[in-house]
Amino acid sequence: MSAQLRFGVWALVYGNWASFHHPEDPVDASWERNKRQILEAEQLGYDTTLIAQHVVNPFGEEHDQLDAWTAAAGLAALTERIEIIAAIKPYLYHPVVLAKQALQIEEISGGRFGINLVNAWFKPELERAGIGFAEHDARYAYGTEWLTVVRGLLSGERTTFHGEHFHVDDYLLKPASRTRERPAVYLGGESDPARALAAEQADTWFINGQPQQDVHALIKDVAGRPRTGDPLRYALSAFVIARETEAEAREVLAYQWELAEKGQATWDGLVAKADPKAVMFQTFAKHPHIGTNGGTAAGLVGSYDQVAQRILEFHELGISTLMLQFQPFESEQRRFAHEVIPRFRALSP
Structure with missing residues (x-):
């Protein structure tokens, strides 16, 4: 178990992170809203934020979509303490x-930046741009070469690389990081190629929200793979519904399921455009x-004390960062900071 668990929030790049029909959570992916959200998250004591990357909104091209990388630069300039993580799909940018x-x-940012490499799953985004959507394992082969080049350059190394996809000769980027070896490297994905790449080259592996026994099995598998350098760290995504009592939380969850039914056709359309692998x-x-x-598959639904206890159990399994979602986002972000984090700290000082 790492010394201290870090709490993070997903930036509102889609406009929200659950139902598009919630009366208290407008679909607003604007820069102004995201700026306010992350500045407040920093003030509330959150440690990190993840800015997911899409060029078009996968829930419907009629919806706005925040750009991850320009937003990351803006947030880096406006914040003072919180870590800024920008997701990146390798096919969209040369390394x-x-x-x-x-x-x-x-x-x-003064040394507070990280990249989160993700293997694209939303096919129209790449296909309609003429980039093409390679087969699943081929995308990871491409991503492995891509990350090899990027890691060397991020570390301030004079980089030469010749592979199937990239040919880089004697390349050096300045300035390199002035505060540490390089920006942090996160990696998402749970397929076997993703696990192998995380063990080989990532600093932190992102795991999707799921029950504790499944998270434990995933960590055990990746921790047993060959690796050089510092031990791999583990992050978990989760949607939180916390209230004074478990009954109140379950009532909110039931309401969220009612809202989800209204958006089922949108979700089905998204899944139909995703890589089935x-x-x-x-x-x-x-x-x-x-x-x-x-x-919510991570189980962070219940009373404040129950949620704090379940977070402690995830921490004991090896999770060092929690990346959280809420609805309505801003008010629940405050609730969690005021009610759950102090309870967790009391359990794990």
Whole structure:
């Protein structure tokens, strides 16, 4: 168990993270809302935020979508303490260009930046742009080469790489990080190629929300794979519904399911456009949930004390970062900071 659990929030890049029909949570993916959300999260004591990357909104192209990388640069300049993590799909950026952008945001933030490599699952985003959508394992082969180049450049190394997809000769980027070796590298995905890549090259592996026994099995598998350097850390996504009593929380959960039924056609349309080999969606089918990336399947639904206890149990399994979703987001972000985090700290000082 790591010394201290870090709490993070997902930036509102889609406009919200559950129902588009919630009367108290407008679908608003604007820069202004995201800026207010993350500045308040920092003030409330959250340690990190994740900015998911899509060019178009997968819930419908008629909806706004915040750009991850320009938003990350803006947030890096406006904040003082919170870590900024920007997701990246390797096919969208050449590794040399991306590494340069990442190092610039590292400079802007004063050493608080991280990249989260994800293997794209939303096919129209790449297909309609003419980029093409390669087969699942081929995307990971591409991503492995991509990350190899990026890691070297992020570390300030003079980089030469010749592979199937990239040919880089004697490339050096300056300035490199002035505060540490390089920006942090996160990786999402639960397929076997994703697990192997996480063990080989990531600093932290993101796990989708799911029951504790499943999280334990995933950590055990990846921890047993070959690795050099510091031990791999583990992060978990979760959607939180916490109230004074378990009955109140269950009532809110029931209401969220009612709202989810109104949006079922939208969700079905999203799944139809996703890569069927994406393990994430196979996991979702086993564990119905509210929110994205596993959401309430992590079990953080209950009284303040129950949720704090379950978080402690995840921490004891090896989770070092929780990346959280709520609805309505801003008010529940405050509730969690005021009611659950202090209870967790009391359990795990």
